[in-house]
Amino acid sequence: MKDNPIGVFDSGVGGTSIWKEIIHRLPNENTLYLADSKNAPYGNKSKQEIIDICLKNSEILINKGAKIIVVACNTATTNAIDILRKTFDIPFIGIEPAIKPAALATLTKAIGILATKGTLSSDLFHKTAKEFASNILVIEQEGTGLVPLIENNLVDSIEMELLLQKYLKPMISHNIDYLVLGCSHYPYLIPKIREIIGNKVTIIDSGFAVAKQTEKILSEQLLLNDNITPGEHYLMSNSNINTLNHLVKEIDNTTIEQVNF
Template identity: 60%
Template sequence: MNKQPIGLFDSGIGGTSIWKEVVKLLPNENTIYLADSKNAPYGEKTSEEIVALAIKNTEILISKGCKLIIVACNTATTNAISYLRKHYNVPFIGIEPAIKPAVLFSKTGAIGILATKGTLSSKLFEKTTKEYAKNSTTIEQEGTGLVPLIEAGKLNSQEITQLLEKYLKPMLIYNIDHLVLGCTHYPYLIPQIKKIVGKNVKIIDSGEAVAKQTKAILEKHCLNSEIKNSKPHKFYVNVDETVLRNILNNVSEDFVIESINF
C-alpha cells in the first residue's frame, strides 16, 4: 500500500481530460496536478524548450512526493519522456496519439490525426506512425490556435468552430472513419467535432487507456493504495484559475486549487 500521490502535468488544463479518467478508475488514489498554462501551448515550442519544461514540472512533482508521474501532454510525451525515464527514478506514464487502435479498426484504411506541431514533428510520433500506419492513409493536421482558445475558456466560440471546420473538413475528402485526437486539450472539443465529422467517424482519445495503464503500473510496482483517498485532489496553477475551476466543477467537488509561480 502506498498513500503517496500520483502526479500529472500538462501545458494547462488539457490534461484534466486524462485526470478525470484516472480518478474515475482509481478512487483510492490521491493526485497532484500541475497546470502550466503560463507556458502553453507546448506544441509551438522547440524540442529543447519542451524538455526543459518537462524537467521543471517533474522536479516539482517529485519534491511533493509523487510516486508516479503522468505526462498528461502529447507534446511533452513525444519530446521528453525518454529523457525523463533515463534521469528520474519514478515510473512515468506517457500520452501518445492512439494511432494503433485507429488503424486496427479502420474499415476505409484512412484515419485523421489532429495534433500539435510539437507532436507531429517529434521522432516518437514518426516512429509510431511508421510502425502502425505504414499500410494506411494518415491525414495529419496541426491544430494551430486551438489550445490558446481552450485555455481562454472559449470552448463553444465561433473561433473554435471556424478552426475546426478548416482543419477537419479536408480530412473527410479522404473518407477517414477514425479521427485521433493527439492533444489532451482536444477532448473538450468533441461536441463541436462530432457536428463537423458526422456519426460515421469515430473519435479516439487516450484518457481511458492511460488510466488503465496507470493502474497496471501501480500494481506492477506495488505502489497502489488499498484505502480510499480521503484528501482533496490538489491543482497548482500559474495563471488565473477561473477556466480550470469551471472545468473541474463539472466533474468533481473534491479538489483544491492553489496559485503558485512555476
C-alpha cells in the same frame, strides 16, 4: 509511499481530461495536478525547451511527494519521456496519439490525426506512424490555435467553430472513419467535433488507456493506495485558474491554487 499522490502535468488545463479518467478508475488515490498554462502550448517550442520544461515540472511534483508521474501531454511525451525516465527514479506514464488502434481498425483505409506541431514532428510519432500506418492514408493536421481557445474557456466561440471546420472538412472529404485526438486538450472539443464530422467517424483519445496503464504500473510497483476513503486532489496553475475551476467543478475533494513556477 502508497498514500503519496499520483502526479500529473500538462501544458495547461487540457490534461485534466486524462486526470479525470485516472480518478474515475482509481477513486481512492490522491492526486497532484500541475497546469503549466503559462507555457502553453508546448507544440510550438523546440525539443530542448520542451525537455527543460518537463524536467522542471517533474521536479516540482516529486518535491511534493508524487509516487508516479503521468505526462498528460502528447508533445511532452513524444519529446521528453525518455529523458524523464532516465533522470528520475519514479515511474512515468506517457501519452501519445493512438495511431495504432485507428490504423488497425480502419475500413476506409483513411484516418485523421489532429495534434500539435510538436507531436506531429516528433521522432516517436513518425516511428509509430511508419510501423502501423504505412499502408493507409494518414491525414495529419496541426491544431494551431485550438489550445489557447480552450485555455481561455472559449470552446463555444465562433473562432473555435471556424478553426474546427477548417481542420476537419478536408479529413471528411478523404473519407476518414477514425479521428485520433493527439492532444489532451482536445477531448473537451468532442461535442463540437461531433457536430462537424457526424456519427460515422470514431473519435479516439488516450484517456482510458492512460488511466488503465497507471493502475497497472502502480499495482506492479505495489504502490496502489489501500485507503477506502475518496482521494484528495490538489491542482495548481501558474496562470488564471478560472478555466481550471470550470473544467473540474464536478469533482469533489479538490483544492485549486494559482502558484508561481
